[in-house]
Amino acid sequence: MVKKFYNIEGIIRNGFKLSRDYETLDFSFGKLRDDAICSLAKSRSVKQLKRLIISGQKLTAVSAQALAESDYLPNLESLKLYKNKIGDEGAKYLAESKKLPNLKTIRLAWNEIGPEGARSIAESQNLENLTALVLSENSIGDDGLKYLAESENLGNLELMDLRKNQITDLG
Numbered sequence: 476m477v478k479k480f481y482n483i484e485g486i487i488r489n490g491f492k493l494s495r496d497y498e499t500l501d502f503s504f505g506k507l508r509d510d511a512i513c514s515l516a517k518s519r520s521v522k523q524l525k526r527l528i529i530s531g532q533k534l535t536a537v538s539a540q541a542l543a544e545s546d547y548l549p550n551l552e553s554l555k556l557y558k559n560k561i562g563d564e565g566a567k568y569l570a571e572s573k574k575l576p577n578l579k580t581i582r583l584a585w586n587e588i589g590p591e592g593a594r595s596i597a598e599s600q601n602l603e604n605l606t607a608l609v610l611s612e613n614s615i616g617d618d619g620l621k622y623l624a625e626s627e628n629l630g631n632l633e634l635m636d637l638r639k640n641q642i643t644d645l646g
Contacts, residue, residue: 497523497524498523498524498525499525499526499527500521500526501528502528502529502530502532503528503529503530503531503557504530504532505532506532507529507534508532508534509534509535509538509541512529512534512541513537513538513541515541516544516545516547516548517541517545517547521545521547521548522547522548522550523550524548524550524551525550525551525552525553526551526552526555527542527548527553527555528555529555529559530555530556530557530558530559531557531558532558532559533558533560534556534561535559535562536561536562536568538556538559538561538565539564539565539566539569540565540568542568542575543568543569543571543572543574544568544572544574545574546574548574549575549577550577551575552577552579553578553579553581553582554575554578554580554582555580555582556582557582557584557585557586558584558585558586559585559586560586560587561586561587561588562586562587562588562589563589563591564592565586565588565592566586566592566596567591567592569581569583570595570598570599570602571601573601576601579604579605579607580606580608581605581607581608582609583613584609584612585611585612585613586613587613588610588613588614588615589613589614589616589619590618590619590622592613592615593615593618593620593623594618594619594622596608596610596626597623597625597626597628597629598622598626598628599628600628602628602629603628603629603630604631605629605632606631606632606633607632607634607635608634608635608636609634609635610635610636610637610640611636611637611638611639611640612638612640614640615637615640615641615642616640616641616643617642617645619640619642623635623637
């Protein structure tokens with residue numbers, strides 16, 4: 476039986492509860508806004524999450540900041556924010572967060588991230604445990620590629636996806 480939640484923001488605001496063994500939460504292509512993600516990030520009910528997927532929502536840097544500053548996501552290993560609008564500012568919030576110590580995979584495709592967002596990620600000492608970084612379909616360009624290529628903090632990466640990023644042959 477598939478459960479459908481029509482007022483998911485209300486559920487989040489009212490303190491939804493997840494079972495103890497619930498490790499993945501997927502809000503892909505629903506109708507969430509930044510205020511819902513801010514409420515989610517403040518909920519103790521997400522403290523056991525290992526994987527969080529929030530795609531296709533048009534979320535902004537406000538949501539990235541809320542997730543980055545959450546006291547309840549220390550176990551998060553995988554964060555997928557495909558098709559949102561967090562931009563360079565949102566990438567910086569995530570990169571500078573000390574509250575996501577177990578993050579191994581971050582997928583930020585289609586997020587309007589440019590060279591400065593790539594720079595924030597490349598320079599972050601908080602993302603040293605990353606094994607997968609997906610920044611495809613953004614606009615990091617040659618400068619962003621250079622920051623990532625020269626990073627001393629991304630040595631554990633096994634996968635880096637930079638497709639369709641306005642990178643030229645010079646990059």
